[in-house]
Amino acid sequence: MHQQAAETLDEAFERLHRTGSEFDDKLSNHGPMAVEALVHSGQWEAVPAWLDVYTTRLEPVARPTERIARDGWREALGDRARDGDWIALFTDEIAEQPWREVLALWWPRLLPGLPGGATHGVIRVGHAVRALLEAGESPVRLAEFAHAMAYFASSNQALPELPRLAGGRTPFDALDAVPPLPAGEKGHINRRLDFLAGWDRWLTATLSVRTADTPEEAQSLLADTVHAATLRYLRRGHGNAVMNVHGVTAPNAVLRVLPALPTELWIPSYTAAWATSSAVFAVYMAPEDGPEPPAPAADAAAAMESACAHGDEHVIKLADTAADVHARSDDARALSAGVLAAGLVRPLRE
Structure with missing residues (x-):
């Protein structure tokens, strides 16, 4: 990652760590996810201005209230009121051992509750991990990993327990x-x-x-x-x-x-x-197929540039994933997904 891009990412994370994981009664703070996607795609110069608009609706970060015991974490799992306590726990965890070891320990504990918080906890972790893998470790990127894991924990909600997958369908x-x-x-x-x-x-x-x-x-x-x-x-x-x-x-x-x-x-x-x-x-999902999907963006870079101009955090994240799919499969239909979302979702600055 370009050095200036990495610095922009750290500055954005540091700014966002003063804000809470949620706002306006359980709406998720998408800021850390969106800025990582923008930086990853080369749109890092747009990040400060995007944050100026997005952060106006956010609330202050939750403060710790009671320490979560290492052997008593289950009682706090899925308790959004204890987000600050989870941040403190994971901050301590990564101060004591490498972040990959923290991830390996906690991932199986948190995985069953992946749908919680409308899946935003695990999505934030995915962006935090990509930042660490691509840009390397920095104190701010490690702090974002702690905040992301904390939200994964505080928003945890399990799906019904499923039997073992046993089908033959793709x-x-x-x-x-x-x-x-x-x-x-x-x-x-x-x-x-x-x-x-x-x-x-x-x-x-x-x-x-x-x-x-x-x-x-x-x-x-x-x-x-x-x-x-x-x-x-x-x-x-x-x-x-x-x-x-x-x-x-x-x-x-x-x-x-x-x-x-x-x-x-x-x-x-x-x-x-x-x-x-x-x-x-x-x-x-809708019960019936929609109209013919729009034409795809010319390429992944154009898709992300268009998503950045639109500004909505969901459009940015979807275009970011669509770019991954296109890179793996060369399926141009993937690049239509961000175009469709941009037409359906209200722009950030509207």
Whole structure:
């Protein structure tokens, strides 16, 4: 990463660490995720001005209230009121051992609750890990990792426990088989996800995907999951243009974390990411395909430049993931996803 770009990223993270993980009654602070995506894509010069607009609605960072005991963390899991306590815990953790060891210890503890906070906790971790892997360690990047892991912990919410995947479908075919939520089931994402526990149609479709027998297969199937989710957004994302973004970006966040994890954690990571993507689309996608998707951007750089000009944090994150999919698959349809989102979501400065 260009030195000035890395410095811009650190300055942005430092500025954002004075703000809370959420604002306006459980809306997630997307600032750290969006600025990392902009810097990664070469749009780092736009970051300070983007933050000037975005940070006006944020709230101060939560302060610690009570120390979380190392053997009592389960009681604080999923408690958003203790975000400041989780930040303090992970700050201590990374001061005592390398961040990869902290990640390896906590990832299996937090993974079952991946859907919590509408998946923003794991998405923030994915961006923080990519920053560390690409730009290297700095005190501010390590602090962002601590903040990201803290939000993953404080927003944790588990999906219904699933039996072992045992189907033969590809992620593309299995995601196409996932049914939309019945029209009468509405409300906050937590209520929608709770409905899935007793919905056999969703369970059958979700379990129909291929299982992974090796870490390498898990990585490949997870990449296919992200690809399939990007194409699903093109067809059904208009059901809720913002919320369906997370069915794409959450599994990609997990894919970004894999290289920093022990390989024995790759298979459960794929399973959790797949189930979460399936769940998000089930509860938010449109029941029917939308109009013909827009033409793709000329290339990934153009897609990110356009997303940056639009300014909405979800559009930026979706274009960032679409660029990853295009780089892996050369499927130009992926670059249409950000274009579609930009047409459906209100611009930041409107």
